[in-house]
Amino acid sequence: MTVSFVALGLDHRHIYGMTQHMRDTGATCLGYWTDGHPDTLDGFTKRFPELPQFDGLDAALNSGADLALVSAIPADRADLSIRAMQHGMDVMTDKPGCTTQDQLDDIKTCVAKTGRIWSINFSERFEVPCVTRATQLVQAGAIGKVVHTAGLGPHRLNRATRPAWFFDRTQYGGILTDIASHQIDQFLHFTGSDTAQIPHAMVANHANPNDPGLQDFGEISLRSATASGYIRVDWYTPDALPTWGDGRLTILGTDGYIELRKYVDVGGANGTDHLILVNGDRCEKIDARDAGLPYFQRLADDITHRTDTAMRQDHCFTVMELALQAQALAERTI
Template sequence: MSYRFAVIGCRHGHIARFIDEMQRMGHTCAGIYDAGDGSLARKLAEDYNVPYMNDVDALLEPSVQIVGTSAINNEKMDVVELCERHGKAVIADKPLVTDRAGLERLENVLKRGRIQVGLMLTERYRRSVLTLKRRIDEGALGDITEVAIRRPLKLYREYREPWFFSKTQNGGIIADLMIHDMDLLRWLTGEPIDELHAVAGKSILPEYPDFYDTANIQAVLGGRIAASLHADWHASEKGWAADGRLFVTGTKGCAEVRLSGDPAIAEEELLFTVYGEQRFQREELALAESGLCEDFIRRIEGAEHSGPSHTDLWEASKAVITADETARRLKINTEW
């Protein structure tokens, strides 16, 4: 079945993946709309040869069945609730919520069950992570005892809009970046998150008093698995990549994912494992059986899918909001 889709709220380039995947599957974009600064919306409309819209109502007509959004983070639930009122499935760039009030609004939408809501938890679709998931499910690593994820990213301050540095509008480093990690913890281990202990640090940009640039979280899953998460905005902008890593330790082996590869080996995602009779192995990466948008459409149609469910996006969102609320906050300069 062919769908018409639209973008309502366009303030982050991540939404290009939604447009690209939908068009590749043969679906038609009715247009892109943003109520504020429309510069990115205009650029993407030109890049993908789709209409730039000045009126959101045209994208709420019955002929449009699916909406994607990368609105300012604390405005995404406005788009979700708008889509609910008009009976349209909606998928959002992360994060979907930025605080407890947004989480409660999300909970209410999911409980009412009138529409399908999706979240672009794209890390699940990396070939390295998919292959790691398969090894875990096969039992190659034994019982999982520990997971560690490092997520250093490049700030590119000069390209960021002011809302990015606002805790109220953006949600902060834990909600914005570590939503991926909370989802991966549950997905890879199959266990719920029981405990969270977080620390956020501020060492730059005193002109933005509530912008924190590092975060560390210790977690316990299923009462038996320890997890350590780190995110920061300090990756060198001149460096070869934002060098994200994912480590899994089990009773029979271990694995390391290098999300951006290794400049000494290959500048593409890599998975290394040690288990069984293998001394050390660079894994051949599996191909994804489906894409992010393909899975979301299957969910809309009530078909079997491997993408995140309502429960998955709710649990990941709840985890980051809980961690953010309880985080100890440190400042390198106490006068800030």
Template sequence: MIDTIVLGAAHPHVDYLLTEAAATADVRVVAAAEPDPVARERFLRAVQAPVYADPDRALAEHPAAVGVVCGVYSRRAELVIDCLQRGMSVLVDKPMCTGLDQLRAIERAAAESAGSLAIMFDKRFYPETLALTEVVHSGELGDLVQLSSTGPHKLLQPTRPDWFFSRHGYGGIANDLPVHDIDILLRLTDATSGRVAAITGNHSVTDHPEFADQVGLIIDTGGLLAMIDANWLQPDAAAVHGDYRMRIVGTEGTADVDWPRHRVTVTTRNTPERTLELATPTRPVQFYFDALRTGEQPAVTTAQSILATRIALTAQLSADNDGAWKTF
């Protein structure tokens, strides 16, 4: 039995864990906690275990192997660190934290802990992403040199709590939305350093001046030039919450990924466009518990969780400094 405890539930992604617990015989929620009564009712209503207002109390009273951290973004770091210091492993919604100081503290705690740390990078495990990763790793595209990605999301403003629109609660858009594509970039290239410039703007949510509804990142890893955008401007009437698309260009070929249309195409110097076959989708955090069950490290490693977060936070730092290039 894999005992898990939910520490903060302020975003629908907490359902990833509850879905996994419902679908498996050996993932058990032993307790849950969320300080905000509205969020508690909204996100933890279905939990059969004790539900607390105070995450510290839940953690003190319910030993568990895994802490699942899904609360207000700026409060996640503290709970991640608490779990790691108890030797627990952590599965954390993105963004893992909202500041580089928080990230450094997490990194120190992780280095001293027996527990592992994994962000819920569900996009990495989508069938389209797996097919893309496989074709890149096969070498068919040659050396990857360019990545262009666009990541619009629906804001659905009335469904978002106040903290979501504040810098103190949310951090910035650059530390949040682009981190999935940064993770994919890192998996495709094994880059570990580089530089990033980012610009943010807010044109549609004018009643919340601290909020940004758009971000553009340019990342230069030396080998790869990545252009990543993301925004909260996906139209309400769109059929999909996020119309994510990515183009990956290598010295020998190009791949185009259209996630909502479940389509990955590859063209190379010698072979015309073909459409890749896709595997059956998995549940969003199935990768995590499948690994734990067999004693393996989760595919999203501690180091990967920290590096992707560092790049995203560095992008936000750039945006906060008028787009200045920042190294990571």
């Protein structure tokens, strides 16, 4: 079976990678629909000039596709995902997959009723080869039992290119719902935790007082039955950095640790996907660029065989539950 898919909503440039990675599995894109003319549309059509645009959303929903890729304005993703599932499609949505608890409850109800897959492309795990290699090392016992993760998600503001919804809390869902969902996903994944408690969460706007809807800093402390973690996210990446953010993850085990310098190694080696491994007999930096990105092929296989290998459905739900809980806690304590 060749998987077919449509792109619904092009408001975030993550749709570029989502589309390309699914095509790389051999899946066929039937076309795209988006509301209006977001700034990202020109970049999409430049990358994929051969893809047709549907006359409207109904045409896309009735295309017979197996999968919908959703990268609309965050507040609109839940509704598009639900409509796609009601039309018989599985869904891969950009993060955050939703922005409110009511939306998440509606998605859960729809998944239970339709039997469709609702998957979030946590790109800071699924589109980063060094995370693939770290997963392999952890599963092989290279650092013992994982007891802590520290995830840093700095981003460049790029104010001139940001649409109005980016500065509207009700549209993007808050910095912890949005960016920190990546790090929550990685905490649960690497510690093997089914869920977690959130003892502390905070958000702030330290540097952009003229944009009161923007949260430019956030942090979370996590605790599960077997591990703990810390998350810091922000919009402060300086212009001199050669990429959008110096994203890092440190995974602490009882027998060693792994540090991931995902996108840049300041003062070190060129390129991306730098993995540092230290344990009882190894102390080395590993170039992990060739580790692969298995999520997309696994999702294609799950669509075909109705399996659950790319990301467990309960894990996907739990990540968003915790992100929304953290956001709510942080805003209660401002």
